Amino acid sequence: MNDIRPGEAKSQPPLIYPAYRSNVLRAPSRPLIRVPANLRDLAAPVYGYLPIGDGDRDLTRQHAGEPLGERIIVSGRVLDEDGRPVPHTLVEIWQANSAGRYLHAIDDHPAPLDPNFTGAGRTMTDADGRYRFVTIKPGAYPWRNHPNAWRPAHIHFSLFGHSFESRLITQMYFPNDPLFPHDPILQSIPDPRAQERLVSQFDLELTEPEWALGYRFDIVLRGRHSTPFESRA
Amino acid sequence: MSPFIATPSQTVGPFFHFGITTDNGLGSLAASAVGERLHLRIRVFDGAGIPLPDAMIEIYQANAAGEYGTADFSGFGRLATCADGSCVFETIRPGRVTSAGGGVQAAHINVCLFARGLLRQICTRVYFAGDPDLEADPVLALVPAERRSTLLASQADGASGTWEWQIHLQGPAETVFFDL
Numbered sequence: 001m002n003d004i005r006p007g008e009a010k011s012q013p014p015l016i017y018p019a020y021r022s023n024v025l026r027a028p029s030r031p032l033i034r035v036p037a038n039l040r041d042l043a044a045p046v047y048g049y050l051p052i053g054d055g056d057r058d059l060t061r062q063h064a065g066e067p068l069g070e071r072i073i074v075s076g077r078v079l080d081e082d083g084r085p086v087p088h089t090l091v092e093i094w095q096a097n098s099a100g101r102y103l104h105a106i107d108d109h110p111a112p113l114d115p116n117f118t119g120a121g122r123t124m125t126d127a128d129g130r131y132r133f134v135t136i137k138p139g140a141y142p143w144r145n146h147p148n149a150w151r152p153a154h155i156h157f158s159l160f161g162h163s164f165e166s167r168l169i170t171q172m173y174f175p176n177d178p179l180f181p182h183d184p185i186l187q188s189i190p191d192p193r194a195q196e197r198l199v200s201q202f203d204l205e206l207t208e209p210e211w212a213l214g215y216r217f218d219i220v221l222r223g224r225h226s227t228p229f230e231s232r233a
Numbered sequence: 234m235s236p237f238i239a240t241p242s243q244t245v246g247p248f249f250h251f252g253i254t255t256d257n258g259l260g261s262l263a264a265s266a267v268g269e270r271l272h273l274r275i276r277v278f279d280g281a282g283i284p285l286p287d288a289m290i291e292i293y294q295a296n297a298a299g300e301y302g303t304a305d306f307s308g309f310g311r312l313a314t315c316a317d318g319s320c321v322f323e324t325i326r327p328g329r330v331t332s333a334g335g336g337v338q339a340a341h342i343n344v345c346l347f348a349r350g351l352l353r354q355i356c357t358r359v360y361f362a363g364d365p366d367l368e369a370d371p372v373l374a375l376v377p378a379e380r381r382s383t384l385l386a387s388q389a390d391g392a393s394g395t396w397e398w399q400i401h402l403q404g405p406a407e408t409v410f411f412d413l
Contacts, residue, residue, distance in 0.1 A: 011238050013352035020244075022350030025280040029403050032355075032412035033375050038334025040413055041293070041301060041343055083237040094252025102248040106287075120252040156246065158253055164293060165413055167354065169347055171243040188352050189241045197240055222239040 011194035019184040021145050041164060057123040059093075059135040067117035069098025069136030071212040074172070074200065078129045078159060078219045085129025086166075086221055092122045092158040093133060100139030100153075109141050134212065140179060152179035152186065161221040172217045173199045242353035247287050249347075254289060254313040261323045266306040268297030268325030272395040273359070273386060276319040277346065280403030284318025288348040292322055294341070299328035329366055339366035339373070346400065355410045359398050362387045376409050383408045 016027045055062045060071060074093075078086040096102045096119060099111035103118055117136065125131050138153045154171040161167065173186065180186055180195075189195045197220075206214025263270050273292075277285040289311065296306040308327075312320035330338045341358045360367055362385040367373060373381050383406060386398035400408045 012241050013243070015351075015353070015355070017352055020350065020352065022244075023352065024350075025283075026285070026348060026350035026402050028355060028407060028410050029280075030407055030410075032410050034412045035372060035375065036334070039332050039336075039338070039372055041295075041330065079237055081237045081239060092253050094249060096248075103251050104248045107248060118251065120255075156243075156249065156252065158245075164343065167291075167345060168240060168242060169245050169354065170240055171246075185243055185352070194238070194241050197238075198243065219240045220237045 010191035011189065011197075013188035014190075017184070017188045020188060052123055056121055057131075057133050059095075059117065059119065059121045059133065061134075062118055063116040065116040067097065067114050067136050069114075069117075069139075071134070072137050073132065073134055073206050073208065073212050073214040074155065074217055075130065075132040075203075075206055075214065076200075076217040076219060078125050078131065078161070078221060080161070080166070080221055080223055082224045084224075085125070085127075086161050087125055087127045087129055089125050089129075089162065090122065090158075090160050091125060091131045093120070093135075093155050095119045095135065095155040096138040096141055096153075098136050098139050100141030111139070111141065137174065137213075140177075145184060150179050150182070152177040152183050157217075157219065159219060159221060161223060163223045166221040166223040168219070168221055170219075171198060172215075174215065175199055175202055244349060244352050245289055245347040247349040249289060250313055254311060257312070259309075259311040260321065262292075262294075262306070262308065262310050263323050263325050266296060266325050268328075270394060271324060271326055273322045273324060273342065274319055274389070274395060274397050275314075275322070275344070275359075275400060276317070276397070277314055277348075277400045278318060278402065278404075282404070284316075285314055285348055285402075286316045286318060288314045288318070288346055290314065290320055291345040291347075292324070293343040293345075294324065295327040295330050297325055297328045299330045301330075326361065332371060336371045337366065337369065339364050339370040341370075341372075344400075355402075356413050357400070357408055357410050358384060359386050360384050361396065372411075380409050 097114045097117045101111040140153050154173050159168045200215040200217040203214045203216040277288045292310040294308045295301050310322045314320050327340045341360045344357050345354045347354050386396040389395040389397050
């Protein structure tokens, strides 16, 4: 079979996960219908080949002043399942500000907005699959999933990759957050080792002296470098 | 086993709009493309029949000749749903697509849905009601006959260029979703 993906079952969240309350009425209840590889439209959307400005990858320089909070560098490599770099692919991020508030009309968390922080960025990976953002560390924030529910600090990531199946939206967390065991969104991933792949690592090499802490976050997209119609066996 | 296991997916959440759907131009694919222009209005409902005001829909389709990702037609679109659970793409009717494994697929648009409550995207595709190619479509053939109609858009009022399609996440009319 071309279609078996070892290890995936426990490394991806299930469709149905009622501990995440919003899931209950939204997750499809019937089994997905498997499409054989040779019937899939596997080409990738040609999207993201837009000019990227410095302000797009430095979220601290999008306004007149600097945002409040802990300035950080977030960088890593985007790889495929063969460990090969995924070059020239769009990486988009969005996040709350340092007080845990999103610049969004429906966010009613009573924490201050920051006039110097929007919280959205985009960049393209380079020829080696590397990306790099400068931003501020987002704050944790409460939500109404269950009593006294708080989301661990996170940055949302959106990536396309080079095939339709490689499309990924995920969240990057920060090391040693005490909220991890209480967060149903992270806990929805059955394999604890897979959960760890969403936790960035502090990296002294990325850290710039007297300026910003560095966090490394590598991402593996589904799919392989070989053309989709070659055997994967 | 390869040590390179795909990074887990997480929900897009409710706050994505300012991050990734600021460009409404991504709802207009037609521009200079050759082909039959149409509007595709997609409306999304949850298991209680409530429209989703906070979903994100991405579409990906072939051009009128059945080719993907050509220089003159990206075939990619992305919109957030609005308060009534709908969004409208302006695009062209795709051509029939020849599968890698041989065989011809009827005109269809690939659809990916992201939303608060969904821990990963769900994928489906929409076809055009009345298309004579539906009978022989190899992907529709994988779907139980009584559920195939969940994948058909219909024309709003006869000959107009607007096609309507509803996605039901649950319930008796639950849309067919695919494992790709």
